[in-house]
Amino acid sequence: MTAPLRILFMGTPDFACPSLQALLHGPDTVIAAICQPDRRKGRGRKLAPPPVKAQALEAGLTVLQPESVRTPEFLAQVRELAPDLIVVVAYGKILPKALLEAAPLGAINVHGSLLPRYRGAAPIQWAVLNGDRETGVTIMQLDEGMDTGDILRTATLAISPEDTAGSIFTRLAELGGPTLVETIQELKAGRITPQPQDHSQASMAPMLTKEQGHIDWSRPAEEVHATIRGLDPWPSAYGFLGGKRFRFFSPQLVAKPAAEPPGTVARADGQGLLIATGTDYLQLAEIQPEGKKRMSVQACLCGTPIQAGDLFS
Incomplete structure (x- = not known):
């Protein structure tokens, strides 16, 4: 032995x-x-x-x-x-x-x-x-x-x-x-x-930076979807609305050509946020408003007014 x-x-x-x-x-x-x-x-x-x-x-x-x-x-x-x-x-x-x-x-x-x-x-x-x-x-x-x-x-x-x-x-x-x-x-x-x-x-996997989390909504939905998932939990993906930072989690692809400009909220309700990208839509189930904890979109909407037509930078 x-x-x-x-x-x-x-x-x-x-x-x-x-x-x-x-x-x-x-x-x-x-x-x-x-x-x-x-x-x-x-x-x-x-x-x-x-x-x-x-x-x-x-x-x-x-x-x-x-x-x-x-x-x-x-x-x-x-x-x-x-x-x-x-x-x-x-x-x-x-x-x-x-x-x-x-x-x-x-x-x-x-x-x-x-x-x-x-x-x-x-x-x-x-x-x-x-x-x-x-x-x-x-x-x-x-x-x-x-x-x-x-x-x-x-x-x-x-x-x-x-x-x-x-x-x-x-x-x-x-x-x-x-x-x-x-x-x-x-x-x-x-x-x-x-x-x-x-x-x-060989390919390299360098350390991430917080700046990589700023979402470019004009990119294809699949790429934004991967960005949100790949940066969860850190540094997390984010956008700005009304001068405040919002972090995004739990995305789901919605295969429907986007009719609104990239970053536009097409729907905001208990099911989540439906946001236009450069191709299709993403539905987001979780969000973290600036200065608050990560929460469901439904919980966020109770205290933070986000509505259809709003544009995330």
């Missing part, structure tokens, strides 16, 4: 938590967790631990939070832990060669796309923004590049017209855990042949 591996886990946000949980319940031993330092959040700007830290401490793991992973002191700490394998899931920084080579089996990563498509910080959002019908997770061997290492295993996931970046985020995170554990067992058994990526097919 193969001895359990000593695994050093590196991850920071919610996306990494299901993978850590799967490892904790798997046949190998997680010896410590490394995550980004606590950051100030919210209106009170209080220090808050990253999700992986909270999960690791609850499991009784040692947690390290270096400001830099490139110092000799940190590398010495890792070598002292003597890991057989380093597992990285959304840690947040590119790792130096010395760290990647600090474990005999190297370092492997759980990435939220089907590589080489969508390398970078926001692969899940860009898959939805671009109207893809499928995405997945890739388990890869880490190298010094950004998501350029050899592929060990992939698992696919369908994207429905109702999916948002948030819903795909959750489903991919859950898919990553068992896929990671299966990959490690195959590695231990010597049954995986790493496959180099076809770099000619």
